Amino acid sequence: xxxxxxxxxxxxxxxxxxxxxxxxxxxGAEGEMTVMAYHAPVMTTIKPGxxxxxxxxxxxxxxxxxxxxxxxxxxGCTLLAESAVAVGDIDRADLTRRIQEAREDVADAKDDQTxxxxxxxLSQLTTLEGAILPA
Amino acid sequence: MPSLKDLRNRIASVKATQKITKAxxxxxxxxxxxxxxxxxxxxxxxxRMGAVLANITQAIGDGGDAPALMTGTGKDDVxxxxxxxxxxGLCGGFNSQIARFARDHIRKLLANGKKVKIICVGKKxxxxxxxxxxELIIDRVDLREVxxxxxxxxxxxxxxxxxLFNEGGFDICTxxxxxxxxxxxxxxxxxxxxxxxxxxxxxxASNGGNAVYEYEPEPGxxxxxxxxxxxxxxxFRALLENAAGEMGAKMSAMDNATRNAGDMINKLSITYNRxxxxxxxxxxxxxxxxxxxx
Numbered sequence: 001x002x003x004x005x006x007x008x009x010x011x012x013x014x015x016x017x018x019x020x021x022x023x024x025x026x027x028g029a030e031g032e033m034t035v036m037a038y039h040a041p042v043m044t045t046i047k048p049g050x051x052x053x054x055x056x057x058x059x060x061x062x063x064x065x066x067x068x069x070x071x072x073x074x075x076g077c078t079l080l081a082e083s084a085v086a087v088g089d090i091d092r093a094d095l096t097r098r099i100q101e102a103r104e105d106v107a108d109a110k111d112d113q114t115x116x117x118x119x120x121x122l123s124q125l126t127t128l129e130g131a132i133l134p135a
Numbered sequence: 136m137p138s139l140k141d142l143r144n145r146i147a148s149v150k151a152t153q154k155i156t157k158a159x160x161x162x163x164x165x166x167x168x169x170x171x172x173x174x175x176x177x178x179x180x181x182x183r184m185g186a187v188l189a190n191i192t193q194a195i196g197d198g199g200d201a202p203a204l205m206t207g208t209g210k211d212d213v214x215x216x217x218x219x220x221x222x223x224g225l226c227g228g229f230n231s232q233i234a235r236f237a238r239d240h241i242r243k244l245l246a247n248g249k250k251v252k253i254i255c256v257g258k259k260x261x262x263x264x265x266x267x268x269x270e271l272i273i274d275r276v277d278l279r280e281v282x283x284x285x286x287x288x289x290x291x292x293x294x295x296x297x298x299l300f301n302e303g304g305f306d307i308c309t310x311x312x313x314x315x316x317x318x319x320x321x322x323x324x325x326x327x328x329x330x331x332x333x334x335x336x337x338x339x340a341s342n343g344g345n346a347v348y349e350y351e352p353e354p355g356x357x358x359x360x361x362x363x364x365x366x367x368x369x370x371f372r373a374l375l376e377n378a379a380g381e382m383g384a385k386m387s388a389m390d391n392a393t394r395n396a397g398d399m400i401n402k403l404s405i406t407y408n409r410x411x412x413x414x415x416x417x418x419x420x421x422x423x424x425x426x427x428x429x
Binding site: 008010011012013014015028029030040041042043044045069071078080082083 | 173176177179180181183184186187190191285286289347348349350351352354356357360361364367368371
């Protein structure tokens with residue numbers, strides 16, 4: 001049994017999770033990472049993806065986040081997400097709309113740098129869609 | 136002297152008005168509670184955001200290449216004012232208070248030879264400022280269709296501002312909104328959002344605040360991602376404060392209106408009763424004097 005630590009998932013609209021957890025999987029900008037107690041201090045931006053939280057009671061909860069960043073210190077982990085919902089509550093139409101918007105961004109991009117950024121974002125979104133919507 | 140029938144009609148109409156204002160007051164009270172809850176729910180995010188920002192700016196240090204959004208353009212010639220007001224009236228002096236505050240500010244800036252641009256959020260502020268400074272208003276944001284204020288609304292405004300900044304449209308951006316103090320008191324406030332003044336990190340040893348962070352990707356990159364987001368958060372907070380303030384102001388305004396209507400009904404009823412009594416007395420006198428004459 002791993003030691004528990006404090007995890008908080010905050011979106012601008014509300015505080016979603018604030019509890020003792022065993023481990024959290026965060027979709028970091030440079031790869032997924034699992035955070036456990038006494039993690040070295042790290043600050044990372046996150047890409048659209050699924051956050052998997054394993055609570056101290058052994059339950060597993062999954063949340064979809066769309067970008068944001070994580071602040072990890074030995075005592076705990078705070079995830080500031082631009083928008084976050086539990087996987088069960090995900091709105092398929094909303095996701096489709098976001099993908100559509102991302103496609104438009106790619107089409108509208110004026111220079112290579114913004115285009116590659118937009119394309120990257122789009123691919124992250126489609127991966128996410130594949131991961132949570134099996135149908 | 137109005138007739139009895141006129142008085143009756145007036146009493147009925149004032150009563151109807153009173154019912155409406157009473158209902159509006161109750162609606163405002165319910166909405167106020169919701170707005171307050173929303174404002175409270177948004178607080179953790181902006182607090183953490185502030186802490187993280189402070190932390191990261193400290194890590195980069197003064198010599199670092201902080202993004203332009205933070206350091207500004209180094210000039211203060213063109214000012215952008217984002218004036219946030221309500222979409223609807225009937226809330227006492229709420230809108231005019233913010234507008235007056237903004238107007239004083241604009242006058243001062245213009246007197247100092249600065250250029251001013253205005254973005255109006257909310258219809259009421261636009262209506263008021265349009266009278267004097269129509270040529271300065273470059274944009275307006277309409278939130279009338281919005282039922283519950285979401286982060287996306289704030290994000291859209293922030294994106295507009297940032298885009299304008301990147302195009303070199305202004306040097307300093309200030310946010311005007313009303314700070315919600317209590318139901319009866321809202322204080323018009325300004326807040327400079329570009330360049331963003333970040334408070335230095337408080338020495339917070341309890342959560343390892345002084346520890347050396349590892350950054351993924353580079354601190355500068357995170358910061359350039361963080362600053363625009365922080366601006367959205369500030370705008371969001373301002374909108375939420377405003378929403379709560381508007382409802383508070385509306386509640387007390389409608390409470391006053393209801394009470395005024397009550398007073399008016401009382402006065403009208405007294406006049407009505409007196410006049411009825413006078414009429415009865417008059418009729419009695421007529422009958423009696425008629426009988427005596429026989």
